[in-house]
């Protein structure tokens with residue numbers, strides 16, 4: 001393996017991934033104007049349908065712009081010696097490899113996030129605003145960024161420092177030391193995500209007393225799910241789009257309903273959505289996802305341990321003094337086809353799990369309120385009712401609306 005070969009591999013991976021993603025987006029966009037399936041004809045009226053068409057097209061064009069910009073940025077950085085330049089700054093600041101790595105990644109990650117701010121700003125305050133979704137204030141936007149950066153610096157920096165320390169201490173065995181540490185950390189974050197991370201960004205409250213709570217109480221008692229684990233979050237702080245999710249396990253498990261979901265749906269529909277979320281828990285999807293993500297981390301770290309001592313990887317990204325941090329960037333790109341494949345597999349399972357959770361809601365509650373809730377949620381988020389099957393196969397974590405409704409009605 002020489003560094004020119006690695007350089008071209010990196011170059012080709014970046015370009016091929018871009019071409020594939022763009023081609024899929026193009027195929028998907030060609031189906032925007034397809035006739036709406038019969039079962040979904042009542043989702044949109046004419047005005048809403050036209051609005052959904054405009055929304056899809058706007059996001060499609062904007063997506064091409066951002067992905068083209070990202071590709072140009074990383075190729076430019078690679079070819080013009082950007083990584084070497086950042087490595088020099090890190091070298092000139094400290095003699096310690098851990099500090100050098102923290103500075104190197106700090107500049108690259110925070111730098112690329114700052115460069116992308118105009119795009120995220122435009123997405124939120126121009127596109128989402130124009131279609132009536134945006135509720136984010138400028139203050140929230142700025143505070144979110146600062147909180148995300150602080151978390152990245154503390155958590156990302158901590159993990160990076162630990163990995164390099166392992167590498168210095170036990171050599172290539174570092175991969176399974178790191179694996180154990182990250183697995184424990186993943187378990188911890190999964191358990192306490194709702195208590196530690198969510199409150200930084202949102203307010204969560206238990207369900208208010210009233211007829212909805214009574215209905216939910218009744219359902220929860222039927223299936224043996226503790227009502228204390230159901231919370232309402234102020235999603236309306238950022239967007240009118242509605243959502244619900246399950247997190248944690250054991251004593252820390254909980255279903256979180258967005259306040260926007262409670263506003264948009266009637267009580268039976270809310271219970272049906274809740275039943276779907278409880279289904280994810282009862283069918284053990286939460287545990288499956290947790291353990292597969294730990295396994296995939298192990299795979300990545302093992303492959304990293306095979307590559308990390310090759311100076312050619314540092315040289316390939318233009319850094320003439322091989323280091324752990326430079327090799328890590330090169331490996332990150334070389335690994336991305338593998339993570340595309342594992343992502344594909346995870347999406348496949350996720351779509352299976354959506355059917356299982358829908359079935360659970362159908363068996364323990366009712367199919368019809370889930371059908372009408374899914375239609376309302378799709379209408380309110382102007383979602384695409386005619387996605388391309390190849391696009392669904394590659395990118396969708398949930399089956400298309402039409403397939404879920406057919407399954408619920410079966």
Ligand SMILES: [Zn+2]
Nearest residue numbers: 276280354357
């Ligand atoms: Zn689900």
